[in-house]
Amino acid sequence: xxxxxxxxxxxxxxxxxxxxxxxxxxxxxxxxxxxxxxxxxxxxxxxxxxxxxxxxxxxxxxxxxxxxxxxxxxxxxxxxxxxxxxxxxxxxxxxxxxxxxxxxxxxxxxxxxxxxxxxxxxxxxxxxxxxxxxxxxxxxxxxxxxxxxxxxxxxxxxxxxxxxxxxxxxxxxxxxxxxxxxxxxxxxxxxxxxxxxxxxxxxxxxxxxxxxxxxxxxxxxxxxxxxxxxxxxxxxxxxxx
Numbered sequence: 278x279x280x281x282x283x284x285x286x287x288x289x290x291x292x293x294x295x296x297x298x299x300x301x302x303x304x305x306x307x308x309x310x311x312x313x314x315x316x317x318x319x320x321x322x323x324x325x326x327x328x329x330x331x332x333x334x335x336x337x338x339x340x341x342x343x344x345x346x347x348x349x350x351x352x353x354x355x356x357x358x359x360x361x362x363x364x365x366x367x368x369x370x371x372x373x374x375x376x377x378x379x380x381x382x383x384x385x386x387x388x389x390x391x392x393x394x395x396x397x398x399x400x401x402x403x404x405x406x407x408x409x410x411x412x413x414x415x416x417x418x419x420x421x422x423x424x425x426x427x428x429x430x431x432x433x434x435x436x437x438x439x440x441x442x443x444x445x446x447x448x449x450x451x452x453x454x455x456x457x458x459x460x461x462x463x464x465x466x467x468x469x470x471x472x473x474x475x476x477x478x479x480x481x482x483x484x485x486x487x488x489x490x491x492x493x494x495x496x497x498x499x500x501x502x503x504x505x506x507x508x509x510x511x512x513x514x515x516x517x518x
Contacts, residue, residue, distance in 0.1 A: 284451070285451070288450065300507060315327050324351070332489055337483040366386065369383050374416040376409050376413075444500060465500045465503070472493045475489045475492055
């Protein structure tokens with residue numbers, strides 16, 4: 278018995294408009310996410326731009342400096358109202374990062390210049406600099422903590438999975454080889470899972486930072502292909518007319 282599947286030829290113009298607006302909005306949102314990722318992670322190694330070393334420092338840590346130390350000498354330096362505060366923070370780190378000194382000298386600096394962004398309710402992907410425990414975590418050697426990785430992971434898994442699902446539902450309406458379609462739908466999910474798994478692996482083995490980059494790029498590329506192909510078949514392919 279032959280089964281007739283729904284394609285773009287079977288949906289109304291209104292549905293096509295809704296699908297297109299959704300896909301374009303998601304595409305723009307993903308581009309903004311890439312820009313945010315760039316500004317969030319770049320400069321951790323003290324050099325401008327995003328590099329593999331920045332990713333290593335983020336998840337694995339630095340061999341010669343703490344995450345907070347790298348930040349105030351790189352990406353966070355322009356955010357300090359007084360550049361001399363960099364030396365104050367570095368001195369506190371090198372002296373052991375004690376709580377009493379934190380409350381007297383470090384907390385006022387961070388509360389003034391950093392907590393606007395480094396607050397869990399504002400940006401859960403960034404270290405929490407609103408209290409001593411969070412600051413102490415990035416003031417000592419090592420990359421992202423296990424609780425921080427778990428927190429960010431569950432946010433990504435829930436949020437991105439919904440996005441990929443709805444993009445895939447629209448992509449299902451494309452008229453292409455069914456096996457190609459199935460593979461194309463699965464790839465971004467697998468890439469997302471590999472990306473998140475590689476965060477935890479990079480914490481122990483720094484070379485997995487390359488997997489973080491490649492899996493993230495694969496997810497974005499495969500998602501982009503689905504968006505572009507879906508819009509093309511909806512409006513420009515003769516098959517959908």
